[in-house]
Amino acid sequence: xxxxxxxxxxxxxxxxxxxxxxxxxxxxxxxxxxxxxxxxxxxxxxxxxxxxxxxxxxxxxxxxxxxxxxxxxxxxxxxxxxxxxxxxxxxxxxxxxxxxxxxxxxxxxxxxxxxxxxxxxxxxxxxxxxxxxxxxxxxxxxxxxxxxxxxxxxxxxxxxxxxxxxxxxxxxxxxxxxxxxxxxxxxxxxxxxxxxxxxxxxxxxxxxxxxxxxxxxxxxxxxxxxxxxxxxxxxxxxxxxxxxxxxxxxxxxxxxxxxxxxxxxxxxxxxxxxxxxxxxxxxxxxxxxxxxxxxxxxxxxxxxxxxxxxxxxxxxxxxxxxxxxxxxxxxxxxxxxxxxxxxxxxxxxxxxxxxxxxxxxx
Amino acid sequence: xxxxxxxxxxxxxxxxxxxxxxxxxxxxxxxxxxxxxxxxxxxxxxxxxxxxxxxxxxxxxxxxxxxxxxxxxxxxxxxxxxxxxxxxxxxxxxxxxxxxxxxx
Amino acid sequence: xxxxxxxxxxxxxxxxxxxxxxxxxxxxxxxxxxxxxxxxxxxxxxxxxxxxxxxxxxxxxxxxxxxxxxxxxxxxxxxxxxxxxxxxxxxxxxxxxxxxxxxxxxxxxxxxxxxxxxxxxxxxxxxxxxxxxxxxxxxxxxxxxxxxxxxxxxxxxxxxxxxxxxxxx
Numbered sequence: 001x002x003x004x005x006x007x008x009x010x011x012x013x014x015x016x017x018x019x020x021x022x023x024x025x026x027x028x029x030x031x032x033x034x035x036x037x038x039x040x041x042x043x044x045x046x047x048x049x050x051x052x053x054x055x056x057x058x059x060x061x062x063x064x065x066x067x068x069x070x071x072x073x074x075x076x077x078x079x080x081x082x083x084x085x086x087x088x089x090x091x092x093x094x095x096x097x098x099x100x101x102x103x104x105x106x107x108x109x110x111x112x113x114x115x116x117x118x119x120x121x122x123x124x125x126x127x128x129x130x131x132x133x134x135x136x137x138x139x140x141x142x143x144x145x146x147x148x149x150x151x152x153x154x155x156x157x158x159x160x161x162x163x164x165x166x167x168x169x170x171x172x173x174x175x176x177x178x179x180x181x182x183x184x185x186x187x188x189x190x191x192x193x194x195x196x197x198x199x200x201x202x203x204x205x206x207x208x209x210x211x212x213x214x215x216x217x218x219x220x221x222x223x224x225x226x227x228x229x230x231x232x233x234x235x236x237x238x239x240x241x242x243x244x245x246x247x248x249x250x251x252x253x254x255x256x257x258x259x260x261x262x263x264x265x266x267x268x269x270x271x272x273x274x275x276x277x278x279x280x281x282x283x284x285x286x287x288x289x290x291x292x293x294x295x296x297x298x299x300x301x302x303x304x305x306x307x308x309x310x311x312x313x314x315x316x317x318x319x320x321x322x323x324x325x326x327x328x329x330x331x332x333x334x335x336x337x338x339x340x341x342x343x344x345x346x347x348x349x350x351x352x353x354x355x356x357x358x359x360x361x362x
Numbered sequence: 363x364x365x366x367x368x369x370x371x372x373x374x375x376x377x378x379x380x381x382x383x384x385x386x387x388x389x390x391x392x393x394x395x396x397x398x399x400x401x402x403x404x405x406x407x408x409x410x411x412x413x414x415x416x417x418x419x420x421x422x423x424x425x426x427x428x429x430x431x432x433x434x435x436x437x438x439x440x441x442x443x444x445x446x447x448x449x450x451x452x453x454x455x456x457x458x459x460x461x462x463x464x465x466x
Numbered sequence: 467x468x469x470x471x472x473x474x475x476x477x478x479x480x481x482x483x484x485x486x487x488x489x490x491x492x493x494x495x496x497x498x499x500x501x502x503x504x505x506x507x508x509x510x511x512x513x514x515x516x517x518x519x520x521x522x523x524x525x526x527x528x529x530x531x532x533x534x535x536x537x538x539x540x541x542x543x544x545x546x547x548x549x550x551x552x553x554x555x556x557x558x559x560x561x562x563x564x565x566x567x568x569x570x571x572x573x574x575x576x577x578x579x580x581x582x583x584x585x586x587x588x589x590x591x592x593x594x595x596x597x598x599x600x601x602x603x604x605x606x607x608x609x610x611x612x613x614x615x616x617x618x619x620x621x622x623x624x625x626x627x628x629x630x631x632x633x634x635x
Contacts (some may be wrong), residue, residue, distance in 0.1 A: 050508055050549050052509065057511065170369050173631050189506045342509055343504075
């Protein structure tokens with residue numbers, strides 16, 4: 001059985017950042033990702049990021065992904081690709097499977113950076129080919145470079161729904177409408193404004209009633225909702241679409257944390273059931289850390305910062321960083337996280353994270 | 363349909379072309395792209411049929427989490443086509459139900 | 467239905483009046499100037515660092531960007547810098563009857579100078595015809611093209627984009 005010092009599960013922005021910081025501090029790091037190439041969701045993000053200079057603002061997501069990959073390679077972390085972590089056992093042992101061969105990896109500290117998964121939305125016809133997660137459509141157009149359809153209905157107006165609608169237009173397909181069940185748009189006004197300038201309607205208090213077609217999506221019916229979110233009879237309208245992108249939120253992909261026996265809390269603002277962690281990103285299971293969307297669904301920029309924090313905390317725990325340096329880096333990271341979690345969109349996440357941290361301290 | 367030109371990503375380079383067989387039909391693919399990508403590019407949207415009601419299923423999450431896209435690849439069922447790279451000469455079949463393993 | 471960018475994606479008259487990134491009516495009449503249509507506080511500030519004249523500022527990070535009409539010369543360097551594609555440059559003085567609208571553009575096909583286009587407002591409605599007078603596709607702008615169109619002056623406060631249909635074909 002292979003033994004290492006820090007195992008990082010998941011090579012997205014959080015996992016890459018954690019690996020870089022831990023390896024720079026001097027620890028032996030193994031980064032594991034089930035895909036052929038790490039980078040997580042970063043390679044799908046072809047839009048320019050917000051934030052400030054330290055958050056790579058104005059740079060497109062895939063460029064940030066490339067930079068992180070280069071840094072991870074340079075700093076000496078060992079990267080295992082096409083390798084899934086299927087289990088976590090007593091004694092901090094991970095069960096790995098790659099090309100139908102299994103193995104085990106023992107680590108002194110483990111950082112889970114497994115990201116999040118898209119929420120499904122069940123409605124009549126939702127199983128028809130052509131109904132997919134908005135993130136799936138994004139993967140297909142920006143990474144695979146294939147069109148999942150020619151005319152889309154987007155369900156959900158959070159940043160994912162708004163951004164994917166825009167990117168579907170960039171890919172050369174059309175968008176019939178965005179429907180949002182809540183009475184207001186969930187994502188940034190600037191994202192919504194871009195879509196409106198293109199003449200795409202954003203219908204709040206509306207949702208998809210059903211999808212129909214012969215073996216695949218050929219059309220959809222939408223309906224208006226009243227103040228209690230109930231469909232108003234007679235307000236149905238039908239549209240011809242061959243693609244329905246469901247963008248109704250993400251939840252932490254936390255199966256390994258469950259298997260390990262971590263304590264969880266239900267925090268809706270962070271996506272639902274979230275593993276409780278302390279201010280060093282350590283869960284209730286000693287030696288098990290979390291970072292990124294698995295620790296609460298936020299953004300790529302917060303994922304990078306949490307990854308850095310988990311990386312230095314895990315390294316410090318093994319004696320690879322002196323207290324002074326650790327506290328200084330932690331302070332800088334927390335300041336940047338505080339800035340990212342501000343304003344009307346960020347503050348609810350800050351409060352949610354505070355609640356999660358509060359539970360960890362008990 | 364492949365996106366040949368894109369305002370941000372530029373012209374599609376693609377890479378080495380390979381041939382794979384899907385339900386007996388030859389399809390062109392780019393080496394290393396996910397199987398599902400080659401299928402969608404060829405206009406195929408249904409990847410399998412469900413066990414109880416024989417209904418078509420396609421792609422849902424595209425990142426290997428939901429298993430909606432599984433097909434039989436070179437005789438092995440339940441292969442997640444969205445994260446499995448294409449290899450020249452691969453034989454892919456629409457999966458019916460839960461698929462069958464042969465332990466030879 | 468409520469008005470405003472959080473309900474429709476289109477700013478209300480109030481939001482347009484109160485945004486610190488939008489210069490005064492007087493300044494708009496004087497010459498080319500940037501219009502930063504940013505109405506919600508997001509942690510974000512590349513617009514500030516893009517301006518070589520210090521015309522865009524923020525009280526603290528984060529807050530809404532403030533445009534100083536005296537410092538701004540309407541050079542347009544800020545247009546491709548905004549990740550939200552929310553910055554425009556309006557020039558009401560280019561001629562007696564026309565105004566120039568510069569906006570960010572990230573689609574194909576890229577319009578060509580001289581093309582006649584349908585100009586749209588923030589709702590995506592075609593309100594007038596325009597003509598493409600300048601295309602800036604600098605590599606440093608990382609695929610954000612800046613398109614400048616001329617439109618009848620009375621539409622300068624409304625036009626913010628073009629109809630894609632009118633340039634395909």
